[in-house]
Amino acid sequence: MYTSLSRKLLLTLLAWLIALIIFFPIFWMILTSFKTEFEAISTPPTLFFEPTLAGYREVMARADYNTFAFNSFAVSVGSTLLALLVGLPAAYSMAFLPTKRTRGTLLWMLSTKMLPPVGVLMPIYLIFRDLGLLDSLTGLIVIYMLMNLPIVVWMLYTFFRDVPREILEAARMDGAGTLQEVLYLLVPLTLPGIASTGLLSVILSWNEAFWSINLTTSDAAPLTAFIASFSSPEGLFWARLSAASTMAVAPILLFGWMTQKQMVRGLTFGAVK
Amino acid sequence: MRLHHGLSLFGMLALASASVQAETITVATVNNNDMIVMQSLTDAFEKSHPDIKVNWVVLEENVLRQRLTTDIATNGGQYDVMTIGNYEVPIWARQNWLEPLNDLPANYRVDDLLKPVRDALTVNDTLYALPFYAESSMTYYRTDLFDKAGIRMSEHPTWDEVRGWAEKINDPQNEVYGICLRGKPGWGENMAFLSTLVNTYGGRWFDTDWHPEINSRAWQDAVSFYVDLMNQYGPPGASSNGYNENQALFASGKCGMWVDSTAAAGRLFNPQESQVADKLGFAPAPVAKTPKGANWLWSWNLAIPASSDAKDAARQFVTWATSEEYVDLVGKDKGWTSVPPGTRTSTYDNKQYQQAAPFASFVLNAIESATPNDPTQPPVPYTGVQFVSIPEFQSIGTQTGQMIAAALSGQRSVKDALDEAQRSAERTMRQAGYY
Numbered sequence: 001m002y003t004s005l006s007r008k009l010l011l012t013l014l015a016w017l018i019a020l021i022i023f024f025p026i027f028w029m030i031l032t033s034f035k036t037e038f039e040a041i042s043t044p045p046t047l048f049f050e051p052t053l054a055g056y057r058e059v060m061a062r063a064d065y066n067t068f069a070f071n072s073f074a075v076s077v078g079s080t081l082l083a084l085l086v087g088l089p090a091a092y093s094m095a096f097l098p099t100k101r102t103r104g105t106l107l108w109m110l111s112t113k114m115l116p117p118v119g120v121l122m123p124i125y126l127i128f129r130d131l132g133l134l135d136s137l138t139g140l141i142v143i144y145m146l147m148n149l150p151i152v153v154w155m156l157y158t159f160f161r162d163v164p165r166e167i168l169e170a171a172r173m174d175g176a177g178t179l180q181e182v183l184y185l186l187v188p189l190t191l192p193g194i195a196s197t198g199l200l201s202v203i204l205s206w207n208e209a210f211w212s213i214n215l216t217t218s219d220a221a222p223l224t225a226f227i228a229s230f231s232s233p234e235g236l237f238w239a240r241l242s243a244a245s246t247m248a249v250a251p252i253l254l255f256g257w258m259t260q261k262q263m264v265r266g267l268t269f270g271a272v273k
Numbered sequence: 274m275r276l277h278h279g280l281s282l283f284g285m286l287a288l289a290s291a292s293v294q295a296e297t298i299t300v301a302t303v304n305n306n307d308m309i310v311m312q313s314l315t316d317a318f319e320k321s322h323p324d325i326k327v328n329w330v331v332l333e334e335n336v337l338r339q340r341l342t343t344d345i346a347t348n349g350g351q352y353d354v355m356t357i358g359n360y361e362v363p364i365w366a367r368q369n370w371l372e373p374l375n376d377l378p379a380n381y382r383v384d385d386l387l388k389p390v391r392d393a394l395t396v397n398d399t400l401y402a403l404p405f406y407a408e409s410s411m412t413y414y415r416t417d418l419f420d421k422a423g424i425r426m427s428e429h430p431t432w433d434e435v436r437g438w439a440e441k442i443n444d445p446q447n448e449v450y451g452i453c454l455r456g457k458p459g460w461g462e463n464m465a466f467l468s469t470l471v472n473t474y475g476g477r478w479f480d481t482d483w484h485p486e487i488n489s490r491a492w493q494d495a496v497s498f499y500v501d502l503m504n505q506y507g508p509p510g511a512s513s514n515g516y517n518e519n520q521a522l523f524a525s526g527k528c529g530m531w532v533d534s535t536a537a538a539g540r541l542f543n544p545q546e547s548q549v550a551d552k553l554g555f556a557p558a559p560v561a562k563t564p565k566g567a568n569w570l571w572s573w574n575l576a577i578p579a580s581s582d583a584k585d586a587a588r589q590f591v592t593w594a595t596s597e598e599y600v601d602l603v604g605k606d607k608g609w610t611s612v613p614p615g616t617r618t619s620t621y622d623n624k625q626y627q628q629a630a631p632f633a634s635f636v637l638n639a640i641e642s643a644t645p646n647d648p649t650q651p652p653v654p655y656t657g658v659q660f661v662s663i664p665e666f667q668s669i670g671t672q673t674g675q676m677i678a679a680a681l682s683g684q685r686s687v688k689d690a691l692d693e694a695q696r697s698a699e700r701t702m703r704q705a706g707y708y
Contacts, residue, residue, distance in 0.1 A: 038545075122343070125347050134351055135351060218329065221330075225332070228332050
C-alpha cells in the first residue's frame with residue numbers, strides 16, 4: 001500500500017517535472033514579451049519586473065496581425081479538409097481492400113517525408129510560378145495538403161484497420177453501398193481518430209515555416225512569415241520577437257488546449273481492446 | 274456557358290477596378306532598424322506619389338536572401354524592389370537579373386553618393402542598385418579603461434598595439450575582457466572580420482588564376498594572431514559570438530575594445546541601449562602590414578529586378594528612398610541619429626547630423642578609405658573587401674569560417690583548419706569550372 005502510494009506520488013512528480021521542462025520555453029517567451037528590450041537581454045535574467053505592452057504595441061504598429069492570422073487559419077483548416085477528403089478514400093482502400101503492393105505504397109508515402117523540402121524548392125517554385133500559384137492561399141493549401149497527406153493516410157489507415165471487417169460486411173449484406181458504408185459506419189466508428197488526425201494536421205500546417213516563407217510574399221503570408229520579420233541578426237530585440245511569437249502561437253496553443261481531450265482520445269483510440 | 278459569362282464579367286470588373294486603382298509595388302527588405310524606419314515612412318511616399326501603393330515584405334536577412342535568390346533566379350516576378358547587399362549586386366547584374374539604373378533625374382545627384390559605395394554597385398560603368406545605407410568597420414574602445422591603464426589610443430592603431438592594450442586592460446575577474454571579436458562561423462560573421470585581418474596581413478582569398486590561398490603564410494599569421502589574441506584576452510566562448518552578441522557584450526561594459534561594423538556606433542552611443550555611451554571612443558580599424566583592405570565595406574541597396582512588371586513605379590520608389598529628400602525626412606521625423614548612414618556626402622555635410630552623431634567623421638573616413646575594387650596588396654581577380662563577389666563564396670566563406678571557429682575553440686590547430694579549408698575551397702572552385 002505504502003509503496004504503491006509513494007510510487008504514484010513519484011510518477012506524478014515526474015510527470016509534472018517533464019511537463020514543466022517542456023512548457024518552460026513557452027512560459028519564458030510569454031514572460032519576455034512583457035519586458036522592455038533592456039530587461040529582456042539582462043543577465044542574470046529578471047523574474048520580477050513591471051510588465052509593459054510596448055513589445056506588443058510595436059508589433060501591432062509594424063504589421064497587420066489580423067491578415068497574417070486569417071491566412072494561417074485559412075491554410076491550416078483548408079489544407080486539413082482537403083487532406084481528409086483525399087486521405088479518407090485512400091486509407092479506406094488500403095485498410096479494407098489491400099493488394100500486395102499496399103504495404104510498399106504506404107512505406108513509399110512515408111518516405112516522401114524524409115526528403116528535405118529544400119531539395120524540391122526549385123521545381124515547385126517553377127510549377128507554382130507557371131500556374132500563377134505563388135503568393136496565393138490556394139497554392140499554400142495544396143502544398144500543405146501534400147505535405148500532410150502521408151501522415152493523414154497513415155493515421156487513418158491504422159484507425160480503419162482496427163474496425164472489424166464483419167461490421168462492414170453486415171452493412172453490405174443489408175444493402176449499403178461503399179459511400180453509405182463509409183459515411184454511416186466507418187466515419188462514426190472512427191470519429192475520434194479522424195478528429196485527432198485533423199487536429200494534428202491543423203497544428204502541423206499552422207507551424208510550417210519553410211514553404212510558407214518561400215512561396216508567399218504579402219497577400220497569402222501566414223503567421224510564420226510574420227515571425228520571420230521580427231527575428232533580426234542586427235540588434236537583439238527579444239522582447240519584440242517574443243511578443244510576435246506569443247501572438248503567433250496563442251491561437252494554436254488555445255486550440256490545442258481546448259481539444260486535448262479529443263486528441264489524446266484519438267491517439268490512444270483502439271490501443272486497448 | 275454560364276460559367277463563361279461569369280468569368281468574362283469577373284474579368285471586366287477586375288479590369289475596371291485596376292484602372293482606377295493605384296499601381297502596387299512589392300518591396301522586399303531586411304528587418305534592420307533603418308529599413309523599419311523606411312517602412313514606417315510609407316505614408317509620406319504614397320502621399321507624394323498618389324498613383325503608387327507600397328506592399329512590404331520584411332524578413333530577416335538570411336531568410337530574405339534565400340527568398341530573393343529563389344525568385345530572381347526563376348524569374349518569379351514576385352517583387353518590384355529588392356534590398357540586396359553589395360555582394361549580390363555585381364553577380365546579379367552580370368546575369369542580367371537587375372534593371373540598369375541609368376538616366377537618374379538630375380535632382381537625384383548621383384555624384385553626391387560616396388564613391389566607394391557607388392563603385393561597388395557599378396558594373397561596366399552602369400549603376401545597378403542605389404545605396405540605402407552603408408557601413409565600414411572601425412575600432413570601438415572604452416576611454417575609461419584606457420585612461421585607467423594610462424594608454425593613449427593611436428590615430429592609426431596597429432594590431433600589435435591592440436594586442437598590447439588588450440593585455441593591459443584585460444580583467445577577467447571583473448568580467449572585463451581585453452578585446453571582443455567575431456567568432457561565430459559564417460561568411461557574413463567571423464569571415465567578414467577575418468577577411469579584413471588577412472587583407473591587412475597581406476593575404477588574399479584567391480590568386481589571379483582563381484586558385485585559393487587559404488593556407489598561405491599571410492593567412493596562417495593572421496589567423497594564429499587572432500586565435501592567440503582571443504584565447505588570451507577575449508571573452509569565454511568567443512566562437513559563438515557574432516555581431517549581435519559582441520554588441521550586447523560591449524554595450525554592457527564587458528569588452529575593452531571591439532573591432533566591428535560602424536553601424537553599431539549609433540546604438541552604442543545611445544544611453545538607453547548602452548551602459549558605456551559616455552565612455553565610448555572610436556578609432557580606425559587596426560592595421561598590420563598594409564592598410565589595404567583593413568576595413569570593410571558593406572552596403573544595403575535597393576535594386577529593381579528585371580522580372581518586375583512595375584519598373585517605373587519601382588524606380589520612383591528607389592530614387593525616393595535613397596534621396597537627399599529622404600535623409601532630410603528621416604532627420605526631421607525620427608531624429609538625426611536615425612538617418613541611414615554612409616551613402617551621401619550631403620548627409621555628412623549636414624550640421625544637424627554632425628551634432629547628433631559625433632562618430633560621423635570616423636564613419637565617413639572609414640567608408641571613404643575602403644577599396645572594394647582593389648581590396649588587397651597582391652592583385653586579385655575579384656572585387657569586395659570582406660567577401661569575394663562570386664556565387665561560390667557563400668559556401669567557401671562559411672566552410673572556412675567553421676574551420677577557424679573550430680581552431681578558436683581549440684578543437685583543431687590553425688594549420689589543420691586552414692589546410693582543410695584550402696582543400697575544400699579548391700574542390701568547390703574546380704567543380705565550379707574555374708580551372
